[in-house]
Amino acid sequence: MRRSGRSQAAPDTSTAAAAAAAACGSPGSEDEVTASAKLIAAWRALESLEPRPLFVDPLAAALAGSEGMQAALQLARPWGSVDGSGSDGSSSSDAAEQAAVTQPAAGQSLPQQQEQQAQQTDAARRFCYSNVSARVWWFDRQLTAALARPSQPRQVVVLGAGLDCRPWRMALPPGVRWWELDMPHVVAAKRHQLEQLGAALSAAAPAAHAHPLCAAAWQAVAADLGRPGWGEALLAAGLDASRPVVWVAEGLLMYLDPDQANALLRGMAELSPPGSVLIAHNVTTELSRQIEQGGGLYGPFRRELVATWRCFYPPAFERQALAGLLQQAGWCLGEVTTRARIAAAVCGWGGSSGGGGGGADDAAAKEAAAGEAGDAAGSNAVAGQVDFEARPDQGEDRFAVFFTAQR
Numbered sequence: 001m002r003r004s005g006r007s008q009a010a011p012d013t014s015t016a017a018a019a020a021a022a023a024c025g026s027p028g029s030e031d032e033v034t035a036s037a038k039l040i041a042a043w044r045a046l047e048s049l050e051p052r053p054l055f056v057d058p059l060a061a062a063l064a065g066s067e068g069m070q071a072a073l074q075l076a077r078p079w080g081s082v083d084g085s086g087s088d089g090s091s092s093s094d095a096a097e098q099a100a101v102t103q104p105a106a107g108q109s110l111p112q113q114q115e116q117q118a119q120q121t122d123a124a125r126r127f128c129y130s131n132v133s134a135r136v137w138w139f140d141r142q143l144t145a146a147l148a149r150p151s152q153p154r155q156v157v158v159l160g161a162g163l164d165c166r167p168w169r170m171a172l173p174p175g176v177r178w179w180e181l182d183m184p185h186v187v188a189a190k191r192h193q194l195e196q197l198g199a200a201l202s203a204a205a206p207a208a209h210a211h212p213l214c215a216a217a218w219q220a221v222a223a224d225l226g227r228p229g230w231g232e233a234l235l236a237a238g239l240d241a242s243r244p245v246v247w248v249a250e251g252l253l254m255y256l257d258p259d260q261a262n263a264l265l266r267g268m269a270e271l272s273p274p275g276s277v278l279i280a281h282n283v284t285t286e287l288s289r290q291i292e293q294g295g296g297l298y299g300p301f302r303r304e305l306v307a308t309w310r311c312f313y314p315p316a317f318e319r320q321a322l323a324g325l326l327q328q329a330g331w332c333l334g335e336v337t338t339r340a341r342i343a344a345a346v347c348g349w350g351g352s353s354g355g356g357g358g359g360a361d362d363a364a365a366k367e368a369a370a371g372e373a374g375d376a377a378g379s380n381a382v383a384g385q386v387d388f389e390a391r392p393d394q395g396e397d398r399f400a401v402f403f404t405a406q407r
Contacts, residue, residue: 037162042072151275153244160252269330
């Protein structure tokens with residue numbers, strides 16, 4: 001038997017719901033939005049502890065905290081399961097209890113723990129690829145590609161960074177300067193946690209730090225991205241608007257209203273000379289319609305959190321509409337894809353993002369044609385390896401769009 005969509009995702013048991021609720025605060029609150037970042041960090045931590053992970057984030061588990069980790073463990077789908085039970089008949093709850101040991105022991109780093117687990121297990125994963133893991137993997141690859149462009153951008157700005165830890169885990173080219181923008185309380189709390197965890201906050205920090213900085217410089221800027229002034233704050237923090245910039249907007253745009261999102265896009269364009277790149281994703285008008293009809297289930301996010309999302313973009317199959325929206329803000333659309341196609345690439349089907357878009361129209365048409373041939377076979381093979389919809393442009397795969405754009 002195989003699984004082909006979110007309808008067969010890990011069961012929403014009362015235990016899992018309680019754990020997720022504990023991690024996410026009161027509906028629609030600032031605490032809930034902040035705690036959703038902890039849940040995202042927990043998903044990154046679970047992926048990091050797989051025998052052969054898509055990425056390794058040694059800070060994620062500590063940043064997620066015990067409640068965030070417990071929520072992710074309860075929601076994670078055991079590898080090889082079809083209906084919420086593992087291939088050996090164990091339940092998701094049982095698997096979560098077994099996986100609790102994946103949190104690094106005292107005095108042991110996450111990579112050391114990971115290596116030990118890999119020696120004790122075969123190549124099989126503990127959990128299916130989560131939609132968060134697929135998303136992070138895609139953003140990582142796009143960021144690496146952007147930094148390798150002929151324009152050689154060496155400035156990275158992450159908008160609404162939350163608990164992102166890329167400057168401490170990614171292999172970056174020499175000379176990359178890194179800025180993060182988020183609300184003041186998020187910036188302050190994250191900085192405190194990073195210091196407590198021994199993360200170097202500057203390249204000149206002593207080598208004794210447990211987590212050295214992989215960028216040439218890192219700076220966190222407190223700013224409300226929904227209001228004017230963030231650009232000035234970024235310039236005051238040292239951004240050089242005459243040099244190319246890579247902008248990253250992961251898990252951000254849906255929290256703004258359409259006018260705020262458009263202003264943000266225009267503001268980025270004004271600070272971006274030719275050679276700059278935008279890497280982003282957003283929820284789509286397809287999800288908006290579901291919410292209006294009383295639906296809006298989009299795991300692993302709580303219905304109450306989804307109800308707070310205000311900005312929706314055209315889905316991947318409406319490329320021209322998305323291109324027009326970005327063009328009005330000063331950007332030229334590049335790659336467009338969906339989570340199912342990203343999953344296909346993760347699992348060995350399709351191209352760099354599993355198809356679904358490209359640069360120029362000719363390239364997009366060729367890639368789409370090639371992608372269609374592999375979609376059916378690919379989605380069948382991928383369905384048992386992910387915890388989300390594996391069929392391109394079907395069901396919940398229509399609810400999010402991933403894209404790049406250039407100046």
